[in-house]
Amino acid sequence: MKKLLFGTIFTMAIMPAFAASPYLSRVYDYCPAPGQFINELPEYEAGDTRASILEKVAENLCGDERPGMISLGGFGGYVIVGFDHPVVNVSGEYDFKLFGNAFAAESAARGGSCEPGAVMVSVDSNGNGLPDDEWWELAGSEYAKPDTKHNYQITYYKPDDDHVADPDPSNSAIADRKYVRWTTNYSDEPEGYIQKVTFHTQPYFPLWIDAAELQFSGTRIPNNAELISGTYFLEFMDYGYVDNRPNNSDPGFNIDWAVDAEGNTVALSHIDFIKVYTAVNQQCGWIGETSTELCGGIDLHPEAAVEAVKTHGDALRVKVHGDVAEITVEHDCEAVIYSASGVPVQTLSLNAGVNSVALTKMPSGVYIVKTSHLAVKFLK
Ligand SMILES: [Ca+2]
Ligand SMILES: [Ca+2]
Ligand SMILES: [Ca+2]
Structure with a gap:
């Protein structure tokens, strides 16, 4: 019984939960x-x-x-x-x-x-x-x-x-x-x-x-x-x-x-x-x-994954883990997160270094974080 249970768990772990079809659907x-x-x-x-x-x-x-x-x-x-x-x-x-x-x-x-x-x-x-x-x-x-x-x-x-x-x-x-x-x-x-x-x-x-x-x-x-x-x-x-x-x-x-x-x-x-x-x-x-x-x-590449880390040189870097974005900046600055269609959704006061920003209220999608002169697009 135990052996069967472990076998089942192991199989589930190595099987992809969802295989993307390469064709239009x-x-x-x-x-x-x-x-x-x-x-x-x-x-x-x-x-x-x-x-x-x-x-x-x-x-x-x-x-x-x-x-x-x-x-x-x-x-x-x-x-x-x-x-x-x-x-x-x-x-x-x-x-x-x-x-x-x-x-x-x-x-x-x-x-x-x-x-x-x-x-x-x-x-x-x-x-x-x-x-x-x-x-x-x-x-x-x-x-x-x-x-x-x-x-x-x-x-x-x-x-x-x-x-x-x-x-x-x-x-x-x-x-x-x-x-x-x-x-x-x-x-x-x-x-x-x-x-x-x-x-x-x-x-x-x-x-x-x-x-x-x-x-x-x-x-x-x-x-x-x-x-x-x-x-x-x-x-x-x-x-x-x-x-x-x-x-x-x-x-x-x-x-x-x-x-x-x-x-x-x-x-x-x-x-x-x-x-x-x-x-x-x-x-x-x-x-x-x-x-x-x-x-x-x-x-042409249905198994490709969206890159998690987006950077603008070393001056602005965004790394997303689930509902949290780690936004790294060189200097203290103000920033705004926009939706992909340009609607501002969150205003930020960032400190030099790594900032943890909660994205809890934002639906999945593409966003852009902009400081006064830099912008990085990221995916939540
Ligand atoms: Ca034709
Ligand atoms: Ca391409
Ligand atoms: Ca839509």
Whole structure:
């Protein structure tokens, strides 16, 4: 009896209590922009609701490397996903991969079917398990290019029930040149249309969303399509986009690329939520609008642990043990602890040396301790 008991205890001690899955495991939101694959990837069926559509999206994205495929439609359409654990930002390494269906054209040196989706990341700073916290974009290769449009806002208008199609007389593949109208906040291209192509005849506006307009915003990167002898070649971006390069030649995403709304680099120890949205607003004749596809994702180091010690040289050091932070400073000073979204949560008077600070009232999440001129981010 005793032997059995000890055996049981020993087994429990060496077994990890919880093994992180490397695959996407959660879908928090899916709001595609209108597009030729919307209501097909995933398929809308009569009676579907937002909840049942999210389940279908999860079946296509979660639990395996590439279980299926969803489309995000035109510019701004998005999905928000996560793993069953935070993704750690391992220094100097790519942290996760997201898979698309891009392929390379045999007859073009560069390009193929790149339909780039931008990636944003977020941390569950308020600890409620929901992606209602600050977002940071992972700045891909086009982020700082001169023709990239930041804070690009687009509104799509649902076609009226009595909408009459306007076929293109010079292109039999275009069933409706003025199918879904959109407007933007950029005066050089204030409005346009998602065209309907004859290969996809279903409604392009998401049928489970009861709204006359859909609005999106984000970073619009330059168009990448080139028409050569009747074929569209969609050029690859260098790095940092979903559905960009063929999956086997894309190294993935590095959390170190995170920037805030002003484009400043943000140091994140880990992330909880990932948002992917279509980053181009491009119509390509008979092949329709450019729309990002997502097929799944993996954490490249699911067993990694968040570093417990964060330092700013020797001048400011934070070490967290459960509900207590040991904050080491060189000189007596005032400091403030902020939440990851910048809300002050605790004011401190620190003495030179090690200070024990109780974090009891603070929910788990990322915090920043700031003195007059130094700042260190830490995880509770
Ligand atoms: Ca990294
Ligand atoms: Ca949250
Ligand atoms: Ca694609």
